[in-house]
Amino acid sequence: xxxxxxxxxxxxxxxxxxxxxxxxxxxxxxxxxxxxxxxxxxxxxxxxxxxxxxxxxxxxxxxxxxxxxxxxxxxxxxxxxxxxxxxxxxxxxxxxxxxxxxxxxxxxxxxxxxx
Amino acid sequence: xxxxxxxxxxxxxxxxxxxxxxxxxxxxxxxxxxxxxxxxxxxxxxxxxxxxxxxxxxxxxxxxxxxxxxxxxxxxxxxxxxxxxxxxxxxxxxxxxxxxxxxxxxxxxxxxxxxx
Numbered sequence: 001x002x003x004x005x006x007x008x009x010x011x012x013x014x015x016x017x018x019x020x021x022x023x024x025x026x027x028x029x030x031x032x033x034x035x036x037x038x039x040x041x042x043x044x045x046x047x048x049x050x051x052x053x054x055x056x057x058x059x060x061x062x063x064x065x066x067x068x069x070x071x072x073x074x075x076x077x078x079x080x081x082x083x084x085x086x087x088x089x090x091x092x093x094x095x096x097x098x099x100x101x102x103x104x105x106x107x108x109x110x111x112x113x114x115x
Numbered sequence: 116x117x118x119x120x121x122x123x124x125x126x127x128x129x130x131x132x133x134x135x136x137x138x139x140x141x142x143x144x145x146x147x148x149x150x151x152x153x154x155x156x157x158x159x160x161x162x163x164x165x166x167x168x169x170x171x172x173x174x175x176x177x178x179x180x181x182x183x184x185x186x187x188x189x190x191x192x193x194x195x196x197x198x199x200x201x202x203x204x205x206x207x208x209x210x211x212x213x214x215x216x217x218x219x220x221x222x223x224x225x226x227x228x229x230x231x
Contacts, residue, residue: 037222043204045222091158095218101146102160102174103208103220 002027004094006106013082014114020067021077021109023092031097034068034075039089039108048090051075053097079111087113117141119223121207127229128197136192136226140209147190148210148220149182153203161205164190197230204228 004025013019025034036048051059051068058066063080079086092106120139128134140147149161160174164184175181179197184190194201204227208220 033218043206043225043227045206045208047219047221050219101163101165101218102148102171103150103158104160105158107157 002029002032002094002096002104004092004104004106006090006092006109008109009107010110010112012112012114013079015082015084017082018078018080019082019111021079021090021092021111023075023077023106025073025075025092025094025106027073027094029096029098033095033097034066035093035095035103036064036066036075036077037091037093037105038086039091040087045091049077082113084113084115087111119207119209119221121205121223121226123226124224125227125229127231129231130199131196133193133195134197134228136194136205136228138190138192138207138209138223140188140190140207141211141221142188144209144211144221145187146210146212146218146220147184148208149190149192150206150208151176151203152206152225156203158206161192194228197228199230202228202230 032053034051037045038048049061065078067076089108091108093103122137145166147164152158162182163171179195182192204225206225208222210218210220
């Protein structure tokens with residue numbers, strides 16, 4: 001079974017600075033998808049960024065980018081120019097490209113933005 | 116357009132009672148998922164519906180849990196004889212399709228269930 005590990009329960013960053021959230025995963029599959037979701041206090045999970053395992057190029061969405069290291073099974077999220085609205089729980093998630101369509105989530109990292 | 120909606124937003128019930136949680140997916144989405152978020156277990160998959168196929172029930176924790184999806188749209192998650200360990204936030208998600216580039220799962224705001 002696949003597992004996802006986020007080793008940082010909490011992180012904090014100064015507004016306008018850059019922060020990196022870590023995620024590692026374990027799988028024997030070669031084709032899969034990786035995601036970062038954000039969950040603010042409103043509880044609604046919001047997709048931040050998505051990476052297809054077959055793509056070597058790291059995904060980027062405005063201030064959010066990932067460092068995808070397939071051999072190391074690492075998938076970190078970098079948030080540049082942090083804003084107060086970025087404060088939330090961040091979850092890393094894995095999904096197989098074949099078979100089961102469920103998301104497997106990490107334990108989450110609580111990100112605090114200091115003004 | 117409208118996102119995934121869930122009702123009720125919060126539900127408080129007594130141990131042993133049955134509860135029903137509702138999910139309205141995004142219109143046109145063929146895949147629907149239920150997840151549970153609890154302090155002890157984190158986020159865990161419960162059940163998945165795709166079109167008219169048999170649902171994937173592999174994540175349901177016990178036979179007290181069941182779900183149905185009527186007409187390929189609205190879904191109801193039912194928990195019978197609730198226990199205190201069922202207290203959690205129940206999240207619903209839907210996706211246009213189950214695989215490929217359009218398979219991003221969009222989540223609803225969840226239902227917080229408290230079992231006294």
